[in-house]
Amino acid sequence: MDFENSASFKRRGLLKAGAAAGVSSLVLPQVSWGASETPVKIGMIDPRTGVYAPAGHNEIIGATMAVDEINKKGGILGRPVQLLVEDDNSLPGPAVSKAQKLVAEDKVNFLMGTVNSAASESLSQFALQHEMLFVDTGGHADDVTGSKCHWTTFRTCSTTWMLTAGDFETLFKKFGKKWFFIVPDYAFGHALYKDYMIQLKKAGGQAAGHALAPLGTTDFSSYLIRARAAKPDVLICLQAGDDLVNLLKQAVQFGLDKQMAIAGALQEMEVLQALPKAALLGWWTFEWYWNQPGVPHVADFVTAVKKRTGGKVPTARTWFGYATAHAIAMAANNAKSLDSLKVVKALEGMELPPDVALQPGKVYYRAGDHQMMANMFPGYVPKDASYPNLFKVAEVVPSEKIALSPEAAGCKMTYPS
Structure with a gap:
C-alpha cells in the first residue's frame, strides 16, 4: 500500500527512513525563528510497521501538516513546534519504551498517537505516572476514556x-x-x-x-x-x-x-x-470521510492533503493526527502555559474551529471524560x-x-x- 511516499515526508529531511529501527523523527518548522527560541516538543508514537502501519502513517501525515500550519501562525506561545515521531510496531510494549525515550531523552512537552488500543491504554497509564498530557489519536477501546480514564488522557477517535x-x-x-x-x-x-x-x-x-x-x-x-x-x-x-x-x-x-x-x-x-x-x-x-459536500473547509483540506501524498485523499486517520496536533496547540496557547494540568483544563470542553473540525456540528472534547464528541x-x-x-x-x-x-x-x- 503506497500511502506515504509523499512529498511532505521527503521535504522534511529529518523525517528519517529508519522506521523499522524505531529512529526518532523530527519535523522542523518551516519559518525562521530566533536562535534563542526553545522549541515546544510533541512526541508522537504511532505504527510505521506492523499490522496498523498504513493507519499510523496517515496519522503522521495529518500531524505534520498541522505542525506546519501551527508554525506558520506563530507556533505555541511564540515558540516553534517540533514533532518527534517514534514507531511502536503496532504493539503496546514498544509504545511504552518509545514514550520513555521521548520523555527522558528528548524532553517532550506532550504526547499523542497510537492505533492499537492496548498501546493507547499503556500510554495513558504512562502519561498519568509522568503527569503529562497524552491525546490518544486512534485507539478505540471504551475504557481509555471510560473505566480507565485519567486526567492526563484525551481521545480524538471514537469509542468502540x-x-x-x-x-x-x-x-x-x-x-x-x-x-x-x-x-x-x-x-x-x-x-x-x-x-x-x-x-x-x-x-x-x-x-x-x-x-x-x-x-x-x-x-x-x-x-x-x-x-x-x-x-x-x-x-x-x-x-x-x-x-x-x-x-x-x-x-x-x-x-x-x-x-x-x-x-x-x-x-x-x-x-x-x-x-x-x-x-x-x-x-x-x-469516523470521518473525505467527501462531505457543502461542509466548509473540507474540500480545501482534501486538496492540501492530496498535494502532500501524490493525489491520495485524506482518511479518518489523517484527520485524527491533524485535529489532535491543532487541539494541543490551541489548548496550550489558550492556557498560556506548557504545564500539562493547565493545558488539560483548557482542552476540557474546547470546541474545534470549523477549519479543524472538518465536519458538521459542534466538535469538542467532553469535559467529563475527555472524549471527543464528533460524528459517526x-x-x-x-x-x-x-x-x-x-x-x-x-x-x-x-x-x-x-x-x-x-x-x-x-x-x-x-x-x-
Missing part, C-alpha cells in the same frame, strides 16, 4: 461503543438478528464484541457464535469454516488494518458473501484501498466502488446522540491536588 451504536440498528433491521462474530483477541476487539452483544441482546437478537483471532492473523480459514457452519444472518468482522484486509479477501474466497451479509463496526479507507474489487463490500461505520458516518461499500469513492455515507450521526455518558462509561476523573 460509538462505532457499534453507529450502525447496529441498520444491520439488525436490514439483515437479521442472528450474528456470528470474528473478534481480534485484544482490547479493541473485546470491547467491540461486548458493545455489539449488549445491543444485540437488548434488541432480541442472538449470537450464533464467535471466534477469537490473534492480532496479526493471516489465515482465517478455521474461523470462516466455523462461521459458515453457524449459518448466521450476518458475519460481523471486527478486525482492522491488515487483519481486516486478509479476513475480507478470504471470506469472499470462501463464498460467504453469497451466504450471509458481511458487516462490522469500524471501516477505513486504508483497508478499502488494499482490497481487490471482489472483496469491496459490506456495511460499516466510518455509517454506510456501505457501493457495488461500483472505485478509488477514491469507496464508501457511501448513509447518514451522519452526532456522537452526542449515541455516546454513553461519562458516568455510564465508568469514568471517574480525579486530578492532582
Whole structure:
C-alpha cells in the first residue's frame, strides 16, 4: 500500500527512513525563528510497521501538516513546534519504551498517537505516572476514556461503543438478528464484541457464535469454516488494518458473501484501498470521510492533503493526527502555559474551529471524560466502488446522540491536588 511516499515526508529531511529501527523523527518548522527560541516538543508514537502501519502513517501525515500550519501562525506561545515521531510496531510494549525515550531523552512537552488500543491504554497509564498530557489519536477501546480514564488522557477517535451504536440498528433491521462474530483477541476487539452483544441482546437478537483471532492473523480459514457452519444472518468482522484486509479477501474466497451479509463496526479507507474489487463490500461505520459536500473547509483540506501524498485523499486517520496536533496547540496557547494540568483544563470542553473540525456540528472534547464528541458516518461499500469513492455515507450521526455518558462509561476523573 503506497500511502506515504509523499512529498511532505521527503521535504522534511529529518523525517528519517529508519522506521523499522524505531529512529526518532523530527519535523522542523518551516519559518525562521530566533536562535534563542526553545522549541515546544510533541512526541508522537504511532505504527510505521506492523499490522496498523498504513493507519499510523496517515496519522503522521495529518500531524505534520498541522505542525506546519501551527508554525506558520506563530507556533505555541511564540515558540516553534517540533514533532518527534517514534514507531511502536503496532504493539503496546514498544509504545511504552518509545514514550520513555521521548520523555527522558528528548524532553517532550506532550504526547499523542497510537492505533492499537492496548498501546493507547499503556500510554495513558504512562502519561498519568509522568503527569503529562497524552491525546490518544486512534485507539478505540471504551475504557481509555471510560473505566480507565485519567486526567492526563484525551481521545480524538471514537469509542468502540460509538462505532457499534453507529450502525447496529441498520444491520439488525436490514439483515437479521442472528450474528456470528470474528473478534481480534485484544482490547479493541473485546470491547467491540461486548458493545455489539449488549445491543444485540437488548434488541432480541442472538449470537450464533464467535471466534477469537490473534492480532496479526493471516489465515482465517478455521474461523470462516466455523462461521459458515453457524449459518448466521450476518458475519460481523471486527478486525482492522491488515487483519481486516486478509479476513475480507478470504471470506469472499470462501463464498460467504453469497451466504450471509458481511458487516462490522469500524471501516477505513486504508483497508478499502488494499482490497481487490471482489472483496469491496459490506456495511460499516466510518469516523470521518473525505467527501462531505457543502461542509466548509473540507474540500480545501482534501486538496492540501492530496498535494502532500501524490493525489491520495485524506482518511479518518489523517484527520485524527491533524485535529489532535491543532487541539494541543490551541489548548496550550489558550492556557498560556506548557504545564500539562493547565493545558488539560483548557482542552476540557474546547470546541474545534470549523477549519479543524472538518465536519458538521459542534466538535469538542467532553469535559467529563475527555472524549471527543464528533460524528459517526455509517454506510456501505457501493457495488461500483472505485478509488477514491469507496464508501457511501448513509447518514451522519452526532456522537452526542449515541455516546454513553461519562458516568455510564465508568469514568471517574480525579486530578492532582
